[in-house]
Amino acid sequence: MRSDGTRVGLWQPVSSGRHAFGVRARQAEPGETVEAMCGAEVDTDELQRVAEEIDWIMKQTCMDCWRLLKEQQQQAQQQQS
Template sequence: MLVGGAKIGRWQPTSVGRHGFDAAARRADPGLVVEALCGVEVSTDELQQIAPEVAWIREKTCMDCWRVLAARQQ
């Protein structure tokens, strides 16, 4: 999905909540740190793992990421 010229890769539950990431973050090399749309830093090792289904329920959606996406659509 293209939003404001940037491809949105996905929402991903992490140890610090469910965040939105650009597609480039998902494809970054292992062992690096990438930023969610809100600026939270997450290891690519964690981002590239398949999140357990319960994490999608347990982790709250980051409203800052949500606002960034909403602003890109305007």
């Protein structure tokens, strides 16, 4: 979950790499722009397409998305302690 309460719904390879997106991104209307965890903006048409296997191999994971998710996980674990 992001600091703004957004839950991660999916990782998806898009033109700028593999990004993490919130649950609401799946429900966005065609032609809308959605924001990845890191703030990268992507058109829903690109986000909601079925990625080819090669996209998962060739696109680099967004390390900002990765870092943000790791920090959130650590915070959640600390709150449970």
